[in-house]
Amino acid sequence: MTLWLIVPAAGRGQRMQADRPKQYLMLQGKSVLARTLERLHQAFPDAVLRLCLDPDDEHFDPEDVPFDHWLRVGGGDERADTVGRALTTLAEEAASDDWVMVHDAARPCVRIEDLRTLQGALEDEAIGALLATPAADTMKRADAGGRISHTEPRDGLWHALTPQVFRFDLLRQALDAARATGVRVTDEASAIEAMGLAPRLVAGSRDNLKITHPEDLAMAARILALQAEIAVDALDQGVEA
Numbered sequence: 216m217t218l219w220l221i222v223p224a225a226g227r228g229q230r231m232q233a234d235r236p237k238q239y240l241m242l243q244g245k246s247v248l249a250r251t252l253e254r255l256h257q258a259f260p261d262a263v264l265r266l267c268l269d270p271d272d273e274h275f276d277p278e279d280v281p282f283d284h285w286l287r288v289g290g291g292d293e294r295a296d297t298v299g300r301a302l303t304t305l306a307e308e309a310a311s312d313d314w315v316m317v318h319d320a321a322r323p324c325v326r327i328e329d330l331r332t333l334q335g336a337l338e339d340e341a342i343g344a345l346l347a348t349p350a351a352d353t354m355k356r357a358d359a360g361g362r363i364s365h366t367e368p369r370d371g372l373w374h375a376l377t378p379q380v381f382r383f384d385l386l387r388q389a390l391d392a393a394r395a396t397g398v399r400v401t402d403e404a405s406a407i408e409a410m411g412l413a414p415r416l417v418a419g420s421r422d423n424l425k426i427t428h429p430e431d432l433a434m435a436a437r438i439l440a441l442q443a444e445i446a447v448d449a450l451d452q453g454v455e456a
């Protein structure tokens with residue numbers, strides 16, 4: 216079965232306040248987009264990619280795409296519109312129950328082992344799944360004046376990360392329905408939930424950071440360096456054993 220990968224990279228990165236969209240900022244000598252695609256390719260070398268870019272994108276370098284089979288797709292106004300456009304381009308080729316995995320270009324630190332764990336969770340899974348992390352802090356609900364209204368119970372609260380992976384037909388129906396009913400969805404799982412279905416939460420690493428604010432770029436560089444150190448240590452231990 217083909218694994219279809221959608222990478223939304225058509226955002227403007229307004230919160231990042233940089234001179235270019237954040238997916239084109241440099242991270243350890245390569246663009247954020249190149250780093251993200253590299254990780255996905257390491258885990259899923261045979262996947263078929265739809266790379267979603269702003270139609271007016273001036274920064275994209277096709278050399279940054281390591282996949283053999285890929286297509287550029289124009290992005291939409293919102294992330295959900297971008298993903299919806301990519302799904303439309305799959306209509307001719309994808310089978311209704313093929314898995315479609317969506318991963319933010321802005322998440323270059325996703326661990327390869329987490330990508331494989333997510334893929335493993337799809338066995339015997341009818342709906343789909345996403346990487347997520349349980350909320351670790353005490354959660355406060357703010358009032359309009361910026362004061363605490365109350366403390367939200369933390370039990371069962373998770374941060375939704377990406378990748379998020381769903382059956383092709385289901386995801387297309389869910390995003391179409393969200394658009395038709397005006398439900399604003401910030402991730403794929405929300406659209407599936409709006410259909411009354413319950414995607415599986417797969418615990419992933421907390422370092423799967425979405426680069427969003429200016430300080431996140433340096434943090435992502437530190438995460439990548441640390442992950443490389445951990446990989447070298449593991450290799451050394453394997454060689455000595």
Ligand SMILES: Nc1ccn([C@@H]2O[C@H](COP(=O)(O)OP(=O)(O)OP(=O)(O)O)[C@@H](O)[C@H]2O)c(=O)n1
Pocket residue numbers: 222223224225226227228229230231237238267290291292293294295297319320321322425426427
């Ligand atoms: N119309 C859009 C909006 C977002 N994205 C992508 O969706 C991912 C997550 O979105 P976000 O972090 O919100 O990125 P931006 O929209 O670029 O950031 P901002 O909201 O700060 O402008 C990013 O990889 C971004 O490029 C997209 O493809 N199309």
Ligand SMILES: C[C@](O)(CO)[C@H](O)COP(=O)(O)O
Pocket residue numbers: 294319374375376377401402403425
């Ligand atoms: C999809 C996502 O990365 C899950 O955490 C997130 O919802 C996208 O972020 P945005 O800032 O709402 O676009």
